[in-house]
Amino acid sequence: MNDILPYIYYSLPWLFVIGLSVSAVLGIGVGLAWPRFLVYPYLLLFFWVNSTSYGNLAVFASRSIYSRGSGMLFFGVVLWYVLGAWLCARIAASFTDNLANNFAPGPQRQRAPACNLRPWFLAWAVLLAAHVGVGLATGVPLAASLAPSGFSNIVWMAPLISLMLLAFRTREQALALARFIMLAGLARALFGLGRWAAAGGDPNNVYANMNAIQIRLTFFDINDSLLCMLAFAIAAVALFQAPSGAPLPAPGRTWRALAWATLVATTLCVVLSYRRTAWIGFLLAFAVVLWRFPPARRLQLGLAAMPLAGAAMAFVAARRLAQTRAEGGGSAAGGLLHDMQSRRFGPESERVLELKLAFADFLAHPLAGIGSWGRYHGYQAISWQGNPDGGLFLHSGVLHIALKSGLIGTVLLAGTVVAFVVGARRALRSLPPELLGLGAAGAAGLAFMIPDLLIGTPFPQVRTTQMLALCLSLPYLALAAAQGAAAPQRPAWQRAPQRHLVPA
Numbered sequence: 001m002n003d004i005l006p007y008i009y010y011s012l013p014w015l016f017v018i019g020l021s022v023s024a025v026l027g028i029g030v031g032l033a034w035p036r037f038l039v040y041p042y043l044l045l046f047f048w049v050n051s052t053s054y055g056n057l058a059v060f061a062s063r064s065i066y067s068r069g070s071g072m073l074f075f076g077v078v079l080w081y082v083l084g085a086w087l088c089a090r091i092a093a094s095f096t097d098n099l100a101n102n103f104a105p106g107p108q109r110q111r112a113p114a115c116n117l118r119p120w121f122l123a124w125a126v127l128l129a130a131h132v133g134v135g136l137a138t139g140v141p142l143a144a145s146l147a148p149s150g151f152s153n154i155v156w157m158a159p160l161i162s163l164m165l166l167a168f169r170t171r172e173q174a175l176a177l178a179r180f181i182m183l184a185g186l187a188r189a190l191f192g193l194g195r196w197a198a199a200g201g202d203p204n205n206v207y208a209n210m211n212a213i214q215i216r217l218t219f220f221d222i223n224d225s226l227l228c229m230l231a232f233a234i235a236a237v238a239l240f241q242a243p244s245g246a247p248l249p250a251p252g253r254t255w256r257a258l259a260w261a262t263l264v265a266t267t268l269c270v271v272l273s274y275r276r277t278a279w280i281g282f283l284l285a286f287a288v289v290l291w292r293f294p295p296a297r298r299l300q301l302g303l304a305a306m307p308l309a310g311a312a313m314a315f316v317a318a319r320r321l322a323q324t325r326a327e328g329g330g331s332a333a334g335g336l337l338h339d340m341q342s343r344r345f346g347p348e349s350e351r352v353l354e355l356k357l358a359f360a361d362f363l364a365h366p367l368a369g370i371g372s373w374g375r376y377h378g379y380q381a382i383s384w385q386g387n388p389d390g391g392l393f394l395h396s397g398v399l400h401i402a403l404k405s406g407l408i409g410t411v412l413l414a415g416t417v418v419a420f421v422v423g424a425r426r427a428l429r430s431l432p433p434e435l436l437g438l439g440a441a442g443a444a445g446l447a448f449m450i451p452d453l454l455i456g457t458p459f460p461q462v463r464t465t466q467m468l469a470l471c472l473s474l475p476y477l478a479l480a481a482a483q484g485a486a487a488p489q490r491p492a493w494q495r496a497p498q499r500h501l502v503p504a
Contacts, residue, residue: 032092032095038167039163042078051066052204054206066462082466115165117476132372149389149393150372150404151404151459153461156469168481170481174481177438178234183258185266201217201218206220215274217273218272223463228265228270232262232285233444234441235437238259239263280451281447281451286444353382354385357382366407368405427439442477445474446472
């Protein structure tokens with residue numbers, strides 16, 4: 001046995017490479033035949049795995065799965081996965097479309113689903129390439145120009161959006177995706193609530209571990225609350241807007257019970273996250289969902305749901321307020337904004353100081369910013385910037401883009417948002433009831449993330465940007481599926497004959 005062990009040990013790397021190659025071949029085969037089956041595990045990863053251990057006292061050094069491989073490949077393996085899945089979906093769609101075009105000439109030809117976001121993401125890619133070129137010319141390493149701390153994650157949103165549109169082309173596939181998101185959100189919410197009740201809540205509790213605010217929370221990562229919001233929107237539309245056969249495939253007591261459980265569990269999970277951005281985002285997203293209902297139903301649900309949600313948020317906000325005021329938060333407003341409000345005496349709030357320092361650098365470089373690799377001056381004065389990544393990020397997504405890419409990037413960000421609003425509005429006005437929940441979930445998800453875009457750190461995070469890409473894709477996906485289902489199918493005797501080459 002001892003003679004065999006060295007051979008086994010030396011063969012492990014080769015076995016790993018062989019296994020990886022076989023898995024890649026199988027994955028490509030599945031992707032070419034059924035591209036959506038490459039999407040589901042990818043989404044499940046982002047739905048379930050946290051992107052940060054910040055606030056967890058038990059973690060001394062950790063490397064997130066979202067950054068695995070970024071040292072050698074510049075970007076994480078998960079991003080290369082989504083690029084490969086998109087290539088498979090693109091090739092599969094070209095085969096399908098070419099086959100359909102042989103029998104449906106002219107207006108009947110199938111094309112890739114329309115999306116008015118494509119030019120904007122192309123502009124983001126060009127802007128990133130320009131920053132890389134300037135960086136190389138001035139001696140900045142390529143890895144620094146492409147780092148997630150810049151705005152490269154925005155460019156990586158495009159492959160996922162395109163993949164979603166290519167992988168889910170029919171009504172049945174879109175409905176299956178809606179069911180998947182709703183059940184994933186329900187499962188994640190139940191996990192968070194169970195851990196909150198029985199195991200002290202999320203261990204990544206920056207409030208209790210670093211700010212001495214003795215509260216338990218369900219999830220600190222905003223993306224878990226975003227998933228809950230997506231599931232909430234799908235369930236709400238299925239219960240209160242659409243008829244009996246909407247995003248839930250088999251109308252009946254089981255699916256209605258699951259939808260009701262989703263409404264209750266996801267709402268509680270967001271409320272008990274104790275995240276102010278999640279609370280405000282939930283109200284904004286709820287307004288978006290509510291606006292999808294007929295006026296009479298909108299009034300009924302508003303009068304019934306808003307007092308309950310408001311009372312729940314007021315209760316948990318009062319608990320948090322009591323803790324922060326006990327720690328010196330002062331007034332009610334000061335309790336809720338304790339980490340953003342400066343004291344009457346002593347140093348200025350670090351959150352405010354961070355924004356002031358970054359804004360000063362933006363004013364010094366207003367057109368093109370300080371570069372995707374740049375650090376703002378004076379970041380050493382911020383306690384949480386005392387690490388190798390100090391000065392590369394700040395607590396404002398909008399100011400982060402303005403600082404790194406100047407007015408050019410700010411205009412691109414505004415244009416991307418406006419284009420989505422225009423496209424989502426058109427989609428939500430024309431979607432059939434059974435697909436309305438999926439489209440509304442995307443719009444509600446983006447509304448939910450508005451507070452985090454203003455005072456959070458979304459763009460340096462792979463998980464957050466990919467979840468945003470999912471939200472951006474849903475209205476277009478639902479509209480493309482609805483249009484595909486509504487397109488009349490020409491009978492076989494009316495189809496144009498397939499053309500063949502004839503020798504001269």
